Amino acid sequence: MTNSHHPGTDVGEPDLSVQLGSISLSNPILVASGTFGAGREGSNFIDVSKLGGIIVKSMTLNPWKGKPTPRMTETPSGMLNAIGIQNKGVDHFLAEDLPWLMKREATVFASIAGNTVEEFVRVADKLRTGARGIAGVEVNISCPNLEDRNNMFSHSTTSTAAVVEGVKKALPRVPVFPKLSPNVTSLPEIASAALEAGADGLSLINTVFGMAIDIETRRPKLAGTMGGLSGPAIRPIAVRAVHEVHRAFPHVPLIGQGGVADATDALELMLAGASAVAVGTMNFVNPRSARDICAGISTYMKTHRLTDLSELVGALKLED
Amino acid sequence: MAMMMATGEVLGHKKYGEHYHSLTIVAPDIGERVKPGQFVNIRCGEDRSNILRRPFSVYRVHKRGGWASTIEIVFDLQGPGTRYLSQLRGHSIVDLIGPLGRGFALPKRRAHCLLVGGGIGAAPLFFLADELRNEGHRVDVILGARNSGLLLNQIDARRLASVCRITTEDGSAGDNGRVTDILDETIEKCQTEVIYTCGPHPMLDAVTKVAVSHRIPVQVAVEELMACGYGVCMTCVMPLRKPVKTTKESSKKDGGAGEEDAFVYARSCTEGPVFNGAHVIFNGTPDLVSDVELAPAGTPIRQSPIGDLDDELAPPGN
Numbered sequence A: 001m002t003n004s005h006h007p008g009t010d011v012g013e014p015d016l017s018v019q020l021g022s023i024s025l026s027n028p029i030l031v032a033s034g035t036f037g038a039g040r041e042g043s044n045f046i047d048v049s050k051l052g053g054i055i056v057k058s059m060t061l062n063p064w065k066g067k068p069t070p071r072m073t074e075t076p077s078g079m080l081n082a083i084g085i086q087n088k089g090v091d092h093f094l095a096e097d098l099p100w101l102m103k104r105e106a107t108v109f110a111s112i113a114g115n116t117v118e119e120f121v122r123v124a125d126k127l128r129t130g131a132r133g134i135a136g137v138e139v140n141i142s143c144p145n146l147e148d149r150n151n152m153f154s155h156s157t158t159s160t161a162a163v164v165e166g167v168k169k170a171l172p173r174v175p176v177f178p179k180l181s182p183n184v185t186s187l188p189e190i191a192s193a194a195l196e197a198g199a200d201g202l203s204l205i206n207t208v209f210g211m212a213i214d215i216e217t218r219r220p221k222l223a224g225t226m227g228g229l230s231g232p233a234i235r236p237i238a239v240r241a242v243h244e245v246h247r248a249f250p251h252v253p254l255i256g257q258g259g260v261a262d263a264t265d266a267l268e269l270m271l272a273g274a275s276a277v278a279v280g281t282m283n284f285v286n287p288r289s290a291r292d293i294c295a296g297i298s299t300y301m302k303t304h305r306l307t308d309l310s311e312l313v314g315a316l317k318l319e320d
Numbered sequence B: 001m002a003m004m005m006a007t008g009e010v011l012g013h014k015k016y017g018e019h020y021h022s023l024t025i026v027a028p029d030i031g032e033r034v035k036p037g038q039f040v041n042i043r044c045g046e047d048r049s050n051i052l053r054r055p056f057s058v059y060r061v062h063k064r065g066g067w068a069s070t071i072e073i074v075f076d077l078q079g080p081g082t083r084y085l086s087q088l089r090g091h092s093i094v095d096l097i098g099p100l101g102r103g104f105a106l107p108k109r110r111a112h113c114l115l116v117g118g119g120i121g122a123a124p125l126f127f128l129a130d131e132l133r134n135e136g137h138r139v140d141v142i143l144g145a146r147n148s149g150l151l152l153n154q155i156d157a158r159r160l161a162s163v164c165r166i167t168t169e170d171g172s173a174g175d176n177g178r179v180t181d182i183l184d185e186t187i188e189k190c191q192t193e194v195i196y197t198c199g200p201h202p203m204l205d206a207v208t209k210v211a212v213s214h215r216i217p218v219q220v221a222v223e224e225l226m227a228c229g230y231g232v233c234m235t236c237v238m239p240l241r242k243p244v245k246t247t248k249e250s251s252k253k254d255g256g257a258g259e260e261d262a263f264v265y266a267r268s269c270t271e272g273p274v275f276n277g278a279h280v281i282f283n284g285t286p287d288l289v290s291d292v293e294l295a296p297a298g299t300p301i302r303q304s305p306i307g308d309l310d311d312e313l314a315p316p317g318n
């Protein structure tokens, strides 16, 4: 039943390991923040140590209650959500979740969020005590900035830079990946601001802004009015975003995400320039998505006689 | 937690009354474990237009040893998911996750149990009634619906119940009206000690208010929109009145909706779908929680034969 994808366990099984900047991953498939909790529930279905990595649910300085319901509505090939980052706070992560994950030898990416630059920095400060168990930090800057009329950090070069600089100062030795929002005019501009502020890599994309209306009640289908679109519907946007940023910054390690459902989708993002790929919404449908995608990538490597997955990263052929 | 992914095989599909469909699925691992009030989350096709699984209460279980146990679900046609299920026939393969959620807490001693079901929402109450009867409890039933065609399995309800009352909003069967119209008198007549209810949320709210006024413990099974069904996405939350008082310090502004510690959001897929009704804020837009009419905090519930389910609740999170 348990299909092992350990490199080298079977003769001829391809080695799926990749480098994400300075981080060595046993395979390139991560689970995306907010779609796998901190691994406990998912471990009913999948061995968390076999994941390329787990990006845990975003954590904030204090617990956040989240938004009123309804928080979700299904849309063609995806869903809209407005959860409001319901989480128990960084202290809970350090006391309960991180030790649990470390015991299982999972590769952990902490995801941090906040409503002010200071909140981000204080979460990062606290994470220093757990740095030993953390492979990297994703910075969820798709949060409203209370000090900038609730504009999202990720929509402004200055807010993005301020958060990244603060987080990097607090965690100088941990690789930091700001997670960019696709809802901007120029992604490379935001990426550039994040990199100048000290980001070690970038994660893209977060959900795409969307909205749905119930025509009977004439009300928004989400209590939060607008929400984040995720799932296969957004994959072409993710591919474009990764491509665009990879072309602008070819040496920057990227975590690609958005709409990945199978190995084909993951390989598409790698060809566009992602060193690692996170699967999100599809975990809800198939909690073993990450494992199944790895199996598909193995098959692809065998058919294409590939020995090193990094050959694929950014290997998109363009005629221009 | 014993949830698992399973591949089931359809044993039978039938039209059930005027409106409903029933699917019996061979799923031994789930069938052997599932408890009344728990549910399964079914993938309704492989294509990528409607990707999310659909949750269904387990309506009946037939234990046939380790290899052939079946679960039965009943549903009405709502949209693409239920349409897909209605097209399955014998030997169709079904991709399920289950058993999911926390089911009904059962009485620890012999008790008079009243089961109140609205429309298709009555589904989990049949499995519950079977189990309660097996354990020697008295079962009474009130089934309600808009019209007689939407009543779920009146025949079995009458067979399982010592007293079975029916209400329809158009008077096409039983009493003309709603379940709550006859709830007081039924509680008194049957000397009800525990109420179990499932159906539309306004009905659960109304039943809870009556139960609380009689100081009877009430277990409600809620239906919230679910993206994952196994506790990771936080879409399915219900606001619960916070059982424990917290210190003022922990309730200062920390983002999200105006943070008052009057309630917590609990995941209905893992901490529910069955809750202590007296703890649920049914019509609460939590920003307005203080305006919502509630049974006052700490309303004494009559010495409960079922123990307080919610005392064991893991705090919501992730």
Ligand SMILES: Cc1cc2nc3c(=O)[nH]c(=O)nc-3n(C[C@H](O)[C@H](O)[C@H](O)COP(=O)(O)OP(=O)(O)OC[C@H]3O[C@@H](n4cnc5c(N)ncnc54)[C@H](O)[C@@H]3O)c2cc1C
Binding pocket: A074, B039, B052, B053, B054, B055, B056, B057, B058, B073, B074, B075, B076, B077, B078, B079, B080, B081, B082, B083, B120, B123, B124, B222, B223, B224, B225, B226, B273
């Ligand atoms: C714990 C639980 C148990 C349930 N048990 C039953 C049952 O025994 N019989 C039955 O007929 N129905 C039951 N439902 C409702 C059932 O899940 C929906 O009717 C079904 O998902 C509709 O899918 P659809 O594609 O046909 O309809 P659509 O309306 O097109 O569904 C669109 C989306 O809304 C969701 N949705 C729609 N209605 C509901 C609802 N009432 N509750 C939750 N999600 C909903 C769907 O899952 C889907 O994501 C239950 C729901 C929950 C949460």
Ligand SMILES: Cc1cc2nc3c(=O)[nH]c(=O)nc-3n(C[C@H](O)[C@H](O)[C@H](O)COP(=O)(O)O)c2cc1C
Binding pocket: A032, A033, A034, A035, A057, A058, A081, A083, A085, A111, A140, A179, A205, A206, A207, A229, A230, A231, A232, A234, A257, A258, A259, A260, A278, A279, A280, A281, A282, B227, B233, B234, B235
């Ligand atoms: C229900 C839900 C909750 C999410 N929560 C978070 C979160 O807390 N932090 C975050 O950075 N991204 C969050 N995301 C975004 C995902 O991590 C991912 O970037 C996005 O959904 C796109 O990938 P997908 O299409 O594979 O889901 C969430 C997405 C969903 C659907």
Ligand code: FES
Binding pocket: B225, B226, B227, B228, B229, B230, B231, B232, B233, B234, B235, B236, B237, B267, B268, B269, B270
């Ligand atoms: S449905 Fe995902 S947490 Fe409940």
